[in-house]
Amino acid sequence: MSKSAFIKSSIAKKYWMALTGLFLCLFLVGHLLGNLQLIFSTGEEGRRVFNEYAFFMTTNPAVKALSYLTYFSILFHAVDGIALLIQNKKARPVPYAYSKPSENSSLPSRYMALLGTLVLVFIATHMSNFWWKMKYTEEIPLHSYFAKTDKDFGDSTYAKTLEQKEFYYTQSGPIPKDTAATTTKGLDIMVKGTNLKYASGYKDLHTVVSAFFSKNNKSESGVPLGLLGMLFYVVSMAVMGFHLWHGFGSAFQSLGLNHPKFTPVIQLFGKGFAVVVPLLFAIIPVFLYLIS
């Protein structure tokens, strides 16, 4: 490859890495705002709010399209990054004779590929924890809850008693589990003994996420899976913070968006983003662990 063709292909790769990277930053903001509901709304109300949100996110066509763009961006960003690394290594198999990286670049910038790979490992593990279960398995039960109901006695003294019953929480209101429906097909709750759909339920993702980070989540041999899961998420968020510390500002450089006045502001915003977003993400599993 001629020198100019090499530089062109390298610039194109950086350009696409920057675009997909900035799109993924937007995804992070949306995902964070959705997940912060796990903290700001607790108890039975929090469970309803979060499960309704998860239902919307998995069924709304516009959100679905954005999800596919997100998966594509993650894969493209990773493959493009590896290609760029290989290309740079081939172009300069022997390092410069005088090379003092600590004087020429910040620590995260020299470890972007390693940090990016660790973030990818996190994303793969994370998606198998929740997203895979939600989309491709029947492991997550429908949202149901126990409530007390008034049961009238048909005598003249008008006596009442309170009875505990289990209800499905559905888009058409509460449905008693025992009388109305015993079978479900995906999100569909069927009229008992028939093939007719009664209502659409919500998958109980809230309970699954809370149980995952719970102190009670232990293996049969007593390994504290909840604690380990929480620590894995916290460490991964620190890694993501370092990746973003360099990546955010560098994306604007790769897109050629340089301006004497705005570039320092963008760089500063990027550093703030790299600290605040991972920190808020990390608070979620810590909070769920502590309240369990």
Ligand code: HEM
């Ligand atoms: C630490 C707090 C986090 C929590 C509690 C959390 C929770 C979840 C849950 C419950 C889902 C499944 C949603 C569904 O299928 O409807 C999900 C999906 C996903 N998460 Fe996270 N997440 C966290 C952080 C992150 C981070 C930091 C990243 C990226 C680096 C990430 C990337 C993803 C992706 C790519 C999906 C699939 C999204 C989609 O299908 O549109 N998550 N997350």
